[in-house]
Amino acid sequence: MTAPVLILVESQLAENIGSAARAMANCGLTELRLVRPDVEWPSERAAAVSSGALPLIDVRIFDTTAAALADLNYVLATTARARDMVKPVLTPRAGATEIRRRDALGQKCGLLFGPERTGLFNEDLTLADALLTVPLNPAFTSLNLAQAVLLIGYEWWTQGLDTPPVQARYGDSQPATKAELINLFEQMEKKLDSAGFFAASHMRPTMVQNIRNTLQRAEMTEQEVRTFHGIVTALVKE
Amino acid sequence: MTAPVLILVESQLAENIGSAARAMANCGLTELRLVRPDVEWPSERAAAVSSGALPLIDVRIFDTTAAALADLNYVLATTARARDMVKPVLTPRAGATEIRRRDALGQKCGLLFGPERTGLFNEDLTLADALLTVPLNPAFTSLNLAQAVLLIGYEWWTQGLDTPPVQARYGDSQPATKAELINLFEQMEKKLDSAGFFAASHMRPTMVQNIRNTLQRAEMTEQEVRTFHGIVTALVKE
Numbered sequence: 001m002t003a004p005v006l007i008l009v010e011s012q013l014a015e016n017i018g019s020a021a022r023a024m025a026n027c028g029l030t031e032l033r034l035v036r037p038d039v040e041w042p043s044e045r046a047a048a049v050s051s052g053a054l055p056l057i058d059v060r061i062f063d064t065t066a067a068a069l070a071d072l073n074y075v076l077a078t079t080a081r082a083r084d085m086v087k088p089v090l091t092p093r094a095g096a097t098e099i100r101r102r103d104a105l106g107q108k109c110g111l112l113f114g115p116e117r118t119g120l121f122n123e124d125l126t127l128a129d130a131l132l133t134v135p136l137n138p139a140f141t142s143l144n145l146a147q148a149v150l151l152i153g154y155e156w157w158t159q160g161l162d163t164p165p166v167q168a169r170y171g172d173s174q175p176a177t178k179a180e181l182i183n184l185f186e187q188m189e190k191k192l193d194s195a196g197f198f199a200a201s202h203m204r205p206t207m208v209q210n211i212r213n214t215l216q217r218a219e220m221t222e223q224e225v226r227t228f229h230g231i232v233t234a235l236v237k238e
Numbered sequence: 239m240t241a242p243v244l245i246l247v248e249s250q251l252a253e254n255i256g257s258a259a260r261a262m263a264n265c266g267l268t269e270l271r272l273v274r275p276d277v278e279w280p281s282e283r284a285a286a287v288s289s290g291a292l293p294l295i296d297v298r299i300f301d302t303t304a305a306a307l308a309d310l311n312y313v314l315a316t317t318a319r320a321r322d323m324v325k326p327v328l329t330p331r332a333g334a335t336e337i338r339r340r341d342a343l344g345q346k347c348g349l350l351f352g353p354e355r356t357g358l359f360n361e362d363l364t365l366a367d368a369l370l371t372v373p374l375n376p377a378f379t380s381l382n383l384a385q386a387v388l389l390i391g392y393e394w395w396t397q398g399l400d401t402p403p404v405q406a407r408y409g410d411s412q413p414a415t416k417a418e419l420i421n422l423f424e425q426m427e428k429k430l431d432s433a434g435f436f437a438a439s440h441m442r443p444t445m446v447q448n449i450r451n452t453l454q455r456a457e458m459t460e461q462e463v464r465t466f467h468g469i470v471t472a473l474v475k476e
Binding site: 023026027028051052053056084086088093097134135136137139140141142147150151154158161166167170171221224 | 322323329368369378388401459
């Protein structure tokens, strides 16, 4: 799996290049191409802002967008707003899927970003295969370069993961078995009987059911079951 | 649909609160609760960094995390690393789904973030229903507060959208009909015949097929078909 190349056209602030590099490193992107950067390069300011990311990134400078894209097969151009261009517009998620699909076919892909103030020039957009727009709150769309890189990179990165959506963590213990849990229920109910907790005996089955359901939902570990045995014992009046 | 409340515990930099507010506005979050902020409040610095977002956000200050969470039903605590806690760990996507599911049931949900340097204290984590961890590049996990807010907010925001993954844009024109396209093919092939382009006549069917496939893939609009008629006419030697 090869990460897409990031191409920044006429970046105006070293700080933005540094924070874009940081977002790249967060998301496993390693190739950065700067077209006519409007900042001195290399830049100490960019390095400082990158929080150690810049040394991990391969940075190259180009005179033209065409040269920066020359070896690529598929390029997505990011735009903040609709442009009068006949070109498909992809969400970051769909774009990441398309890049991964093409990478699997051996195609080299790129993500093209324009100058902070103006966005990409039309002649650069024309060189892209599709447009990519982050669908954020239309009432507040101000998104800086690094944030756009982060969101698009995040979509690319997470599509390569097999992180389970929900992971259970049990610390040093194991989830309790049903036998351990039933034993806790029975011990507890026995002590509650002795303590006269179930005063209205016809309500006992419902109350037992509710207490068991409550503790069942807690999905206790073996250790936690032992702790609750201790709690019950401690509370029993001698 | 009610957006989740963002709770920041002991934030150390006004800049971070401002950029978190900006990320909130990007993602349609409107309630911010600050627990013992380590900055003067209100903060001009935070307002400046928020790029106009802060006035859109309802900000309240609390003395304790418990008070800040008091009216909430379900809280996800963000952690950068595994903690020794028996608690489910969700991805931002799964967390966003869970928040939307609970919101539909009338539950009020929150996203809890800790101090920048230390992350959440264990006693605050204990008040949360589940942990939420952004699965970024393990080789470079440095992610600031606002970036974490942005990624988690983005997952919540985009799950409420019905943005098609791929949108076709046709500008002022309409996609060409097959009749218009076939007419272009035929006109073009007729002129190529006259120009002697298909020198090896047994190859003509394959070449026609390839040219038609190429132009077919361009998914031309009506206007573009007319332009290509003009191109062919212009290129024909008188």
